[in-house]
Amino acid sequence: MMTRPAIGTVAAEARVSIKTVSRVINNSDRVTAATREHVMGVIRRLGYSPSPNARRLAGHRSLLVGLPFDNPYASYVTDVQSGSLASFRAANYQVVMHACDSQSPVLADELRLFVHSVRVDGVLLTPPLSDSAAVIEMLDRDEIPFVRIAPSGRNDPTRSVFAGDRESAAAMTRDLATLGHRRIAFVIGHERDAGTAQRYMGYCDGLRLSKLSLDARWVVEGDGSFEAGIASGRKLLRMRKADRPTAIFASTDLMAAGVLHAAHELGVAVPTALSVAGFGDEPLASQVWPRLTTIRQPLQGLAQQAAAMLMAQLRRDSVPAPAVPVQSSLVIRQSTAVVASRC
């Protein structure tokens, strides 16, 4: 097994200094096109590729970014992973995942340990971590660059990307109203998850725009989980006929699936007797019966933007450009329909 050529080999072969080769592989502009071409030729001929390990040590960076995540958000994370791939790869960065518990009281400490032991150069934060004040504060104090995918990030536009959760929740609510629904219930997610708070506001907006009034009986609190969806569904569907909502809009797909479960359990037909809508368009949304009407988030696009922002921040040459908002879209499936004729 022959040994890999090092930068010195390339330099000698190309009859230039090591530094020049370094400039070429780092795309520095302080090299003439002719020299660059020549060096690139030698590099290709020798099959040279720079050692990440040496770059790490000499460059005082690990070429690693951290992607902490909470297990229940797994499908979220694979989208983020694939969306951010290209930007990271272009900058020779690798992603190190880190499973953690967003409910933990020592979350920030635990993340701090991770960040320092791996020595990641930056962190990509996804919900619900991206809305944890403790985590953000810790990263700021330790001067770890980060970018958030966070619905609540409008006030920090150079370090956050987001889709209009509020607007799309309003759109969904209006859509349900347009179908004739007058008693539209909403299931709030976990307080920790700023996204569901935004969605709740969007729900309120939607009601207002549809000339419907907000009624506390039809707003229940869940925690984003499937089980919470079941509980919320039961609560709402056990109301007496006149009060019972004809549509339930859950702020996560997982909870919407739970609502569906409760409906089946109680013999309520969906969508004829009840419309159900979710949020997120996770794989689950189209794997339940009936397939869920939901809101598709442009997650890969968001992740791509976030990754690009993080890389720009790490290069620290370019001025951070605020994110361009990406819009979500309604996905109408079989769980919603016009309201049943009145009795």
Add this chain to the structure above:
Amino acid sequence: MMTRPAIGTVAAEARVSIKTVSRVINNSDRVTAATREHVMGVIRRLGYSPSPNARRLAGHRSLLVGLPFDNPYASYVTDVQSGSLASFRAANYQVVMHACDSQSPVLADELRLFVHSVRVDGVLLTPPLSDSAAVIEMLDRDEIPFVRIAPSGRNDPTRSVFAGDRESAAAMTRDLATLGHRRIAFVIGHERDAGTAQRYMGYCDGLRLSKLSLDARWVVEGDGSFEAGIASGRKLLRMRKADRPTAIFASTDLMAAGVLHAAHELGVAVPTALSVAGFGDEPLASQVWPRLTTIRQPLQGLAQQAAAMLMAQLRRDSVPAPAVPVQSSLVIRQSTAVVASRC
């Protein structure tokens, strides 16, 4: 922001050589307990932690292992991730995930590029990648250490871990037979996925043990996906009454969910008119209606074993110990029941 202490600082402070500090942080046994204690004290006092970057360069290793995965298997991967965490962390290793397409004809080349550009020290292979001959051959040729989580790995016990897919599939089949089912159908997964092949053999075993005969009409081929599950379900449930299976055992939960979908669509009540069973106990299994009877795989345990084996291989001191087989278990939920009384 004060600069981190380096190994030299520790050595000077402890009045020993750098090498001795190195031995201490690497748990070498060639140090007296007294020296070790003393050095450890200084390390703690100074808040020293060795630079991974320097270790990587000097130690000729990246301290990184690759975990390639295919998106549809996302939930699988988070389990593997958390199961392997402890072993990797103990060895100062980090996991670099890599999304890839197991159907791609250039899969092996693509993985090769990943492995070499990141310079991972080893690879952890999960299904269906762990059964790809091309991938295994590539890794062997390039002398990249790896461990597989692979149902087909019995013939390579020092580099594979597995749970008895065949045995548990047999158990499930027998269980269905015990419930009175005589026409038990099976949905095969993707040919690439060696696990589902094992499960099919288990199904055959189960039938034999239950004195039922294998009937080709009740064996349909899917590809592991939800949509394939729907198609298989439709095909089986549209048979005329006398031939129609009373139980369908799908070799993945995703396909079982599809079968459930088809049953709902065709108005077949589950579990009264039809029993449905899946395999894997993914989160989805308990999020569909009715909740799926399935087989729980001890994935975290497998991953832990695999990670430990990989680390041992990388240390290359310890003799590789073959995996101890971990057994799966039946999870009986609401999608299976005793067969309906004959008409």
Add this chain to the structure above:
DNA sequence: GAGGCGAATGAAAGCGCTTACAGTGCGGTT
């Protein structure tokens, strides 16, 4: 035509560890 200036290139000093290899000190041999 001398002086000067900016762009391209080079020399050398690390980055913070690991690892051959070399030493040092102690108890037991001959």
Add this chain to the structure above:
DNA sequence: AACCGCACTGTAAGCGCTTTCATTCGCCTC
């Protein structure tokens, strides 16, 4: 009493890059 061997500990040479600072070169200016 000189010697040997073993167990610990130390010395110094890298690992393959980046980076600071110096140098060279070509060309424009007056």
